[in-house]
Amino acid sequence: MTTAAAPIRAKQRPGDRVFSKSAVFAGSMILVTLAAVATFLIVQSIPAFFADSEDASILETNFWVYVGPLVFGTIWAAALALIIALPIAIGIALFISHYAPRRLASVLGYIVDLLAAVPSVVFGLWGIGVLAPAVQPLYSWLVDNLGWFPLFAGPVSGTGRTILTAGIVLAVMILPIITAISREVFLQTPVLHEEAALALGATRWEMIRTAVLPFGRPGIISAAVLGLGRALGETMAVAMVLSATGAVTFQLLTSVNPSTIAANIALSFPEAYGINVNVLIATGLILFIVTFAVNAIARWIVARRAEFSGAN
Numbered sequence: 001m002t003t004a005a006a007p008i009r010a011k012q013r014p015g016d017r018v019f020s021k022s023a024v025f026a027g028s029m030i031l032v033t034l035a036a037v038a039t040f041l042i043v044q045s046i047p048a049f050f051a052d053s054e055d056a057s058i059l060e061t062n063f064w065v066y067v068g069p070l071v072f073g074t075i076w077a078a079a080l081a082l083i084i085a086l087p088i089a090i091g092i093a094l095f096i097s098h099y100a101p102r103r104l105a106s107v108l109g110y111i112v113d114l115l116a117a118v119p120s121v122v123f124g125l126w127g128i129g130v131l132a133p134a135v136q137p138l139y140s141w142l143v144d145n146l147g148w149f150p151l152f153a154g155p156v157s158g159t160g161r162t163i164l165t166a167g168i169v170l171a172v173m174i175l176p177i178i179t180a181i182s183r184e185v186f187l188q189t190p191v192l193h194e195e196a197a198l199a200l201g202a203t204r205w206e207m208i209r210t211a212v213l214p215f216g217r218p219g220i221i222s223a224a225v226l227g228l229g230r231a232l233g234e235t236m237a238v239a240m241v242l243s244a245t246g247a248v249t250f251q252l253l254t255s256v257n258p259s260t261i262a263a264n265i266a267l268s269f270p271e272a273y274g275i276n277v278n279v280l281i282a283t284g285l286i287l288f289i290v291t292f293a294v295n296a297i298a299r300w301i302v303a304r305r306a307e308f309s310g311a312n
Contacts, residue, residue, distance in 0.1 A: 045282035073258030078231035080167030089178035116176035124240030136160035174227035185219030225298035
C-alpha cells in the first residue's frame, strides 16, 4: 500500500516575506483610510441631519432641502462635462493610436498628458478671463435662434458664467484622463483581431468599429468613470467660473444656475461656524456617497463584460 507524497513547499526567502507583508499592509491601509474617512463624515454629519433653520443659519428649512439643489448641480455639471469630453477623448485616442504617424502620435500623447498637470486654478482663471467672454455671443445667438428649446431658453447671461461654461471647463479638465486611458486600451487590442478584420476586406474605420472599440469598451467605461469622478469633486475651477444661485434648472445659458457640493463647501466653509460646519461636512458625505455609487455602477457594468477578452 502506497501513501501519497507530501507536497514540497518552497522555502520563502526573507525578501519575499517582507514584500508580501508590505503588499498586504498597503492594500489594507486603503480600506482603513476609506473606513476612517467614512466614519469621520458620518459622525460629524449626524447633527446636520436633524438641524433646521433655527440651528444653522445657512439652512432655509432643513438639511435635505439645502442639499437637494447641490446634488442636482453636481450631477448636472459633471454629466455635461462627460457628454462633451467623452466623444472628443475617444476621437483623440483613436487618432493617436491608429491614424497619426508615430512621431506625431508621441508628441500629441505628451501634450495630452501635460494638460493633466495644469492646476485647476489655472483652468478657473482661463474660464473667467477667456472662455466666458468668448462664448457669451454664442449663447446670445443660441437663445435668439433656439430659445424654443428648453435647454437654450433665455434670458441669456450677460457674463457667460453659466453651468454650460462650467461644464466646458470641466470637460477640458477630464479630457486628458479619458484620452490617456482610452489610448492605452486601444493600443492593447490584439493585432490578430485587427489583421483579421482587414484581411476580410474591412476598411480602417470598420476594423476599429468591429475589433478595437468592442475590445476597449470596458476600458472606455473605466476612463469615463475616472473622468466623471474628477468632475464630481472639482472645486476651485467651478467655484471661480460658475455664477451660482442655488436654483434647480436645466437651462444652460441663463444667469440662474445651480451650484455644486464641492464649490459650495469651498465658498461657504471659511465663514461657517457651529453647526453650519456640520452641515457642510454632511454635504461632503452626500458627495462621498454619490461618488461611491457611480464607481460601484461602473464596476458592475465592466464586470458584465468581463468575459470578453483578447483571447476569445
